[in-house]
Amino acid sequence: MIAAERTTDDSSLVELRIGAVAHGGHCVARHEGRVVFVRHALPGELVRARLAPGAASDRFWRADAVEVIEPSLDRVEPRCALSGPGGCGGCDWQHASVGGARRLKADVVREQLVRLGRVDLAAVPGLADLAVEAVPGDTDGLAWRTRMRFGVDAEGRAGLRRHRSHDLVPVPHCPIAHPGAEALGVGTRPWRDVTALDVVSASSGERLVIAQPVLGGRVSPPPLAAEAAFAVRGESGLKRLRGRTWVTEEVAYRLPSGTVRRTFRVTGAGFWQVHPGAAEALTGAVLDGAEPAPGERALDLYSGVGLFTAGLALRVGAEGAVLGVESDAHAAADARRSLHDLPQAELLTGRVERVLSGLLDGPSPLRPDVVVLDPPRAGAGRAVMTALLRALPRVVVYVACDPASLARDVAIASGVGYRLASVRAFDLFPMTQHVECVAVLVPGDPS
Numbered sequence: 001m002i003a004a005e006r007t008t009d010d011s012s013l014v015e016l017r018i019g020a021v022a023h024g025g026h027c028v029a030r031h032e033g034r035v036v037f038v039r040h041a042l043p044g045e046l047v048r049a050r051l052a053p054g055a056a057s058d059r060f061w062r063a064d065a066v067e068v069i070e071p072s073l074d075r076v077e078p079r080c081a082l083s084g085p086g087g088c089g090g091c092d093w094q095h096a097s098v099g100g101a102r103r104l105k106a107d108v109v110r111e112q113l114v115r116l117g118r119v120d121l122a123a124v125p126g127l128a129d130l131a132v133e134a135v136p137g138d139t140d141g142l143a144w145r146t147r148m149r150f151g152v153d154a155e156g157r158a159g160l161r162r163h164r165s166h167d168l169v170p171v172p173h174c175p176i177a178h179p180g181a182e183a184l185g186v187g188t189r190p191w192r193d194v195t196a197l198d199v200v201s202a203s204s205g206e207r208l209v210i211a212q213p214v215l216g217g218r219v220s221p222p223p224l225a226a227e228a229a230f231a232v233r234g235e236s237g238l239k240r241l242r243g244r245t246w247v248t249e250e251v252a253y254r255l256p257s258g259t260v261r262r263t264f265r266v267t268g269a270g271f272w273q274v275h276p277g278a279a280e281a282l283t284g285a286v287l288d289g290a291e292p293a294p295g296e297r298a299l300d301l302y303s304g305v306g307l308f309t310a311g312l313a314l315r316v317g318a319e320g321a322v323l324g325v326e327s328d329a330h331a332a333a334d335a336r337r338s339l340h341d342l343p344q345a346e347l348l349t350g351r352v353e354r355v356l357s358g359l360l361d362g363p364s365p366l367r368p369d370v371v372v373l374d375p376p377r378a379g380a381g382r383a384v385m386t387a388l389l390r391a392l393p394r395v396v397v398y399v400a401c402d403p404a405s406l407a408r409d410v411a412i413a414s415g416v417g418y419r420l421a422s423v424r425a426f427d428l429f430p431m432t433q434h435v436e437c438v439a440v441l442v443p444g445d446p447s
């Protein structure tokens with residue numbers, strides 16, 4: 001019998017038969033008629049799990065599998081000793097084979113699109129047997145993370161948070177960190193007067209470490225195990241202590257006329273696709289989905305430093321036009337600098353929800369043929385989706401890091417006459433629950 005208010009003593013250990021995977025990096029089980037979300041388990045397994053503290057009145061409970069009685073065929077030995085029950089929360093599927101984890105992610109994408117997006121599986125080609133695609137260069141799901149954010153504990157050790165906790169687990173080595181980041185040894189040296197650290201390892205080979213000092217603290221550039229620029233985050237922005245406050249990222253665009261290589265400036269810990277194979281894989285999927293033609297007009301919402309803006313500009317050519325909209329002033333400035341040789345590309349600094357209606361419904365409204373949007377995790381939402389679809393674009397390509405937000409926005413789109421024509425999913429964050437989708441929406445009934 002579970003006490004009304006549970007603690008973490010042995011009375012909270014229960015045997016659970018694990019059901020389907022659920023969005024969020026856990027699987028569903030039932031206990032005493034209640035749903036339990038179980039971490040570190042896999043569908044079909046029988047496990048002994050520790051229930052997290054909670055109340056009898058809670059709608060659902062959470063648990064962590066501490067012993068596997070009947071393992072799944074997809075279970076493997078975690079590749080990181082720090083992962084697992086109570087350990088580092090950075091990874092969710094270390095205990096699953098890479099292929100098994102991709103199948104779980106595909107299940108989540110499908111389930112969210114059907115349940116929240118009200119999508120008919122049979123009406124979207126390829127969705128019923130969706131496969132999450134590995135990006136080029138990824139074989140074992142390790143050594144990919146080019147951006148890391150560490151907290152620093154009271155003893156000066158850099159670490160990552162436990163799942164659903166502010167507690168830090170010291171992480172001297174991280175097997176999913178990119179070798180360029182790992183080589184700096186940020187997790188193996190003590191940090192004084194620092195509360196957090198951003199580590200950036202760019203495709204150009206440049207590396208940058210940004211320290212967040214404690215209030216009033218003074219940080220000097222530490223010796224690192226490899227060469228890196230070093231900056232501190234102050235009240236008035238980034239202060240350079242060694243080298244530059246930005247890195248260069250390199251991308252190859254595969255165009256009908258051949259491959260074009262471009263470089264981007266990314267200031268500080270500003271947004272850039274984290275997996276080294278992600279920028280090219282996503283750009284290819286976006287351009288394949290949008291098929292921008294010479295002379296067309298395109299809108300790139302949440303455009304960051306201009307990764308998709310540049311690809312769209314190259315495809316629509318000098319007779320076409322692309323407008324990128326980005327709220328972060330540093331990212332928009334980086335984009336202007338990186339795209340200065342593409343006069344058909346224009347960058348607007350502003351929040352999409354504030355500027356979109358003015359652009360599409362104003363006195364000289366923009367009539368985009370193509371809209372690309374890549375919103376943060378919360379998605380675009382009703383106001384943005386309905387405003388952009390009122391402009392009747394030929395095609396909308398939606399890049400989503402959260403399948404639940406994508407599904408909600410797909411449901412909004414279908415309410416105003418756009419249907420999901422295709423979806424691809426990419427394993428940009430192996431070992432974690434995260435999955436990136438590229439969905440194509442076109443006018444028409446979802447039949």
Ligand SMILES: C[S@@+](CC[C@H](N)C(=O)[O-])C[C@H]1O[C@@H](n2cnc3c(N)ncnc32)[C@H](O)[C@@H]1O
Nearest residue numbers: 271302303304307326327328350351352374376
């Ligand atoms: C997922 S990133 C995508 C960036 C870019 N598409 C890329 O792939 O490099 C989302 C971007 O949206 C920006 N952003 C977040 N909220 C925004 C808003 N309300 N309006 C405009 N941009 C926003 C962030 O600063 C970030 O650069």
